[in-house]
Amino acid sequence: MTNNKLLRMDNVLIVVDNLEAVKAFFLQLGFELEGETTVEGSSVDRLIGLQNVRATLVFMRTPDGHGRIELDKFYTPDALRTGPEKAPVNELGIRRIMFAVDDIDDVVARLLAHGAELVGEVVQFGDTNRLAYIRGPEGIIVGLSEQLK
Numbered sequence: 001m002t003n004n005k006l007l008r009m010d011n012v013l014i015v016v017d018n019l020e021a022v023k024a025f026f027l028q029l030g031f032e033l034e035g036e037t038t039v040e041g042s043s044v045d046r047l048i049g050l051q052n053v054r055a056t057l058v059f060m061r062t063p064d065g066h067g068r069i070e071l072d073k074f075y076t077p078d079a080l081r082t083g084p085e086k087a088p089v090n091e092l093g094i095r096r097i098m099f100a101v102d103d104i105d106d107v108v109a110r111l112l113a114h115g116a117e118l119v120g121e122v123v124q125f126g127d128t129n130r131l132a133y134i135r136g137p138e139g140i141i142v143g144l145s146e147q148l149k
Contacts, residue, residue: 011068098143
C-alpha cells in the first residue's frame, strides 16, 4: 500500500448553456475571473470520451484563491439536459455548492436583484449561523452560509 495522499480539490465543473449569464452570476456572487479558453482536438476527445469536442471553458476563483469553479459551454457535441432545469434540492446527484459569506443579507439582495431566486428562506440556526439556498441561471443552486459572531 502506498502513502499517496489527496492534495486538494482543484475545481468543480458546471456545464452550462448560457455561459455569459452564469459567469455574470458567479461574478456577482464575488468570484474572480481567472481565465477563459476554447478547447478542441483529439486529446480533448480522448480525455472526456466524446468525439469532435469544441467547448469554451471559463475558470473562476473565490477571493481567497482556494475555491475554484470551471464553467464549460459545449458547442459540439451539444450538451444534454437529462432532468428538469429547476431540480428540487433532494434530487440525486450534486445539488449545490456552499459558500461562506460575511453578510448573507447583502449577498442575497445582490443576487436577487440580478434575477436569482431564493429556494426557501434565509434561516438562522441557533446563534451559530444563517443559511440560504439561491437558485441562479440554469437552475444552479448555491448555498450561502454566514457564521454569526
